[in-house]
Amino acid sequence: MTIIEADITDLSHDGRGVAHVNGKAIFVAGALAGERVRLRFTGKHRHYDEAAVEEILRPSPDRVTPRCAHFGVCGGCALQHLDAGAQISAKQRVLLENLERIGKVTPANVLAPLTDSPWGYRRKARLSVKFVEKKGRVLVGFRESNGRYVADIQRCEVLHPAVGECIEAITAMIESLDGKRDIPQIEVAAGDDLVALIFRHLQPLSPHDRDALVAFGKAQRLGIYLQPGGNDSVAALWPLDAHLSFRLPAYDVELDFQPLDFIQVNAGMNRRMIDHALALLDPQPTDRVLDLFCGLGNFTLPLARRAAHVTGVEGEAGLVRRAVENARRNNVANADFFSADLAADQRATPWAKASYDLLLLDPPRSGAAAVLEYLPKRGVRRVVYVACHPGSLARDAGILVQQHGFALASAGVMDMFPHTAHVESIALFERD
Numbered sequence: 001m002t003i004i005e006a007d008i009t010d011l012s013h014d015g016r017g018v019a020h021v022n023g024k025a026i027f028v029a030g031a032l033a034g035e036r037v038r039l040r041f042t043g044k045h046r047h048y049d050e051a052a053v054e055e056i057l058r059p060s061p062d063r064v065t066p067r068c069a070h071f072g073v074c075g076g077c078a079l080q081h082l083d084a085g086a087q088i089s090a091k092q093r094v095l096l097e098n099l100e101r102i103g104k105v106t107p108a109n110v111l112a113p114l115t116d117s118p119w120g121y122r123r124k125a126r127l128s129v130k131f132v133e134k135k136g137r138v139l140v141g142f143r144e145s146n147g148r149y150v151a152d153i154q155r156c157e158v159l160h161p162a163v164g165e166c167i168e169a170i171t172a173m174i175e176s177l178d179g180k181r182d183i184p185q186i187e188v189a190a191g192d193d194l195v196a197l198i199f200r201h202l203q204p205l206s207p208h209d210r211d212a213l214v215a216f217g218k219a220q221r222l223g224i225y226l227q228p229g230g231n232d233s234v235a236a237l238w239p240l241d242a243h244l245s246f247r248l249p250a251y252d253v254e255l256d257f258q259p260l261d262f263i264q265v266n267a268g269m270n271r272r273m274i275d276h277a278l279a280l281l282d283p284q285p286t287d288r289v290l291d292l293f294c295g296l297g298n299f300t301l302p303l304a305r306r307a308a309h310v311t312g313v314e315g316e317a318g319l320v321r322r323a324v325e326n327a328r329r330n331n332v333a334n335a336d337f338f339s340a341d342l343a344a345d346q347r348a349t350p351w352a353k354a355s356y357d358l359l360l361l362d363p364p365r366s367g368a369a370a371v372l373e374y375l376p377k378r379g380v381r382r383v384v385y386v387a388c389h390p391g392s393l394a395r396d397a398g399i400l401v402q403q404h405g406f407a408l409a410s411a412g413v414m415d416m417f418p419h420t421a422h423v424e425s426i427a428l429f430e431r432d
Contacts, residue, residue: 002040002041003038003039003040003041003054004021004038004039004041005036005037005038005039005057006019006020006021006026006028006036006037006039007019007035007036008028008031008032008033008034008035008036008037009033010033011032011033011090011421012027012421013094013421014027014078014421015078015079015420015421016028016029016030016031016078017029017030017031017032017033017035017037017053018033019031019037019039019051024047024048024049025047025048025049026039026041026048026049026050026051027048027049027050027051028050028051028052028053029042029050029051029052029053029072029145030052030053030072030081031053031056032059032060032062032063032081032082033060033090034060034061034062035056035057035058035059035060035063036056036057036058037053037054037055037056037057038053038054038055038057039051039052039053039054040052040053040054060082062082062083062085062086063081063082063083064080064081064082064083065081066080066081067080067119067157068080068156068157068158069154069155070141070151070152070153070154070156072145073144073145073151073152074141074142074144074145074151074153074156075142075143075144075145075146075147075151076141076142076151076156076158076420077158077419077420078145078419078420078421079419079420079421080419084115084118084418087415087418087419088113088115088413088415089113091113091413091415091421091423092110092113092412092413094390094423095390095393095411095412095413095423095425096110096411098390098391098393098394099390099393099394099397099408099411101394102391102394102395102398103393103394103395103396103397103398103401104398104402105394105397105398105401105408106408107408107409107410107411107427108407108408108409108410109409109410109411110410110411110412111410111411111412111426112412113412113413113414113415114269114272114273114276114412114413114414114415114426115269115414115415115418116266116268116269116272116415117268118158118415118418118419119157119158119418120157120158120159120160120161120164121158121160121265121266121267121268121269121418122156122158122159122160122164122188122265122266123160123188123189123190123191123195123263123265123266123267124187124188124189124190124263124265125142125159125163125187125188125265126185126186126187126188127140127141127142127185127186127187127188128140128141128142128143128150128184128185129150129174129183129184129185129186130149130150130184131180131181137171137175138171138174138175138180139151139152139171140153140167140170140171140174140186141153141156141167142156153167154167154168155167155168158418158419159188160188160190160195162190162195162220162221162222163188163190163195163197163222166220169216169220170186170197170216173212173213173216176212177205177208177209177212177213178205178206178208178209179201179203179205179206179209182201182202182203182205183199183200183201183202184200184202185200186198186199186200187200187227187259187260189244189257189259189260189261189263190267191243191244191245191246191257192245192246192247192267193243193245194223194242194243194244195221195222195223196222196223196224196225196242196244196259197217197222197223197224197225198225198226198227198234198259198260199213199224199225199226199227200227201226201227201228204228205226210237213226213237213238214237214238217237217238217239218238223236223238223239223242223244224236224237224238225237225242225259227260231260234258234259234260243256244256244257244258244259245257246263246267246270248271248274248301248302250271250274250275250302251274251301251302251305252305252330253301253302253305253326253330253332254326254329254330255296255297255298255301255326256296256322256325256326256329257296257322258318258322261295261296261318261319261322262295262296262316262319263295263296263298264298264416265416265417266416266417269414269415269416269424270298272414273386273414273416273426274298274299274302276414276426277299277360277384277386277426278299278302278303278306280382280384280410280426280428281303281358281360281382281384281428282382283303283306283307283358284306284307284357285306285307285308286308286357287307287308287357287358288307288308288309288310288311288354288355288356288357288358289303289307289309289310289311289356289357289358289359289360290310290311290313290351290354290356290358290359290360290375290376290380291303291310291311291312291313291360291362292313292342292359292360292361292362292363292368292371292375293313293314293315293342293361293362293363293364293368294312294313294314294319294323294337294362295314295316295319295323295362296319296322296323296326297312297322297323297326297327297335297337298362299360299362299386300312300323300327300335300337301326301327301330301332301335303335303360304327304332304334304335305332307334307358308334309334309335309336310334310335311335311336311337311338311351311354311356312335312336312337312338313337313338313339313340313342313346313351314337314338314339314340315339315340315341315342315343316339317339320337320338320339323337324337338351342363342368342370342371343366343370344370345370345373345374346371346374347373347374347375352374352375355377355379356376356377356379356380357379357380357381357382358380358381358382358383358384359375359376359380359382359383359384360383360384360385360386361383361384361385361386361396362385362386363387363392364388365388365389365392366389366392367387367389367392367393367395367396368385368392368396369392369395369396369399372396372399372400372403372404376404380431381430381431382428382429382430382431383400383406383428383429383430384426384427384428384429385397385400385426385427385428385429386424386425386426387424387425387426387427388416388422388424389423390423390425393411393425393427397411397427397429400429401429405431405432406429406430406431406432407429407430407431407432408427408428408429409428409429409430410427410428411425411426411427411428412425412426412427413425413426414426
């Protein structure tokens with residue numbers, strides 16, 4: 001086992017410290033920029049090595065004590081040892097470096113980082129479940145940092161407290177089931193009024209197990225769903241009329257969703273992000289807006305409260321159906337929705353041929369390069385781009401600036417996933 005001393009000069013995209021020894025990069029788990037450490041090599045590769053901290057010789061002034069007892073083993077968080085303010089500053093640097101390096105663009109204005117509570121924020125998550133034969137017990141949690149095993153945790157500081165504080169109770173309940181070997185995962189889905197657990201099971205559950213799940217749901221005040229097959233197989237076990245939704249009070253909107261639907265993971269940040277995006281887009285009562293990758297209508301319905309008309313387009317047909325229903329339930333008559341594969345050429349569709357004043361983009365990690373082949377049209381004066389991957393945003397920013405004649409007016413980060421290396425960002429583009 002080789003141990004050496006090294007100076008940590010940077011943070012990697014996944015939150016590890018970066019050192020350079022004899023011209024070769026070393027990614028060091030548990031290290032922070034500015035520190036000198038003794039490190040233990042854990043992997044050798046042709047172009048880089050991997051290591052873990054053996055001893056911190058000179059700590060960073062931004063180093064803090066992690067709140068979670070499982071930090072360093074559980075792979076759910078990578079940055080709890082870094083001060084929250086330093087975390088968001090590091091993410092801002094990642095965004096700006098990507099914009100310059102990949103997109104060859106620089107924002108005229110750097111937006112102040114958007115933040116919210118860093119604890120108990122996760123309303124969507126997937127927990128792994130494993131019955132370990134050698135230990136004769138169940139493990140429930142995120143994967144370990146190495147990805148091979150389920151972390152043995154008792155609580156989670158970033159999950160919604162209704163779930164994060166009862167991991168031990170969930171574990172004990174599963175251990176009591178006949179089918180404990182047949183449950184590989186639990187999805188967490190939290191609405192404003194109900195927090196639900198969705199149990200994936202590979203074999204039919206016995207009456208005893210179904211009764212135990214119902215009793216657990218009642219005792220913990222959690223909704224219980226079962227998933228025996230694909231996403232369409234999910235059904236409520238208790239209560240039978242379980243209903244998930246979240247409210248956006250500033251826009252008098254309530255959005256219903258199904259347990260496995262995509263929603264923004266952080267409820268507080270989602271509200272702030274919507275306010276932020278609408279302030280940047282600045283829709284006027286006469287404007288027509290195109291909202292691409294619209295999902296359930298998270299941006300579409302708030303926009304409809306401000307603009308003349310909003311068109312939402314989404315690739316997943318189920319989300320489009322629920323967006324239509326959400327518009328109907330909220331008495332929004334000035335929005336329509338279309339299902340379309342936005343990775344394919346849609347320029348011949350009626351919605352793509354229409355004229356718009358404003359464009360909002362909220363694509364997946366792969367970005368929106370395919371759409372930007374033919375949109376936005378010349379009539380669009382402003383674009384707001386919400387991004388979950390800074391590299392994709394940077395690439396697409398270059399397209400908007402260099403091919404479509406926009407200027408990058410402003411850009412900044414939003415801390416949707418505190419204590420992780422995930423970088424969520426937002427950018428405003430305006431016609432030159």
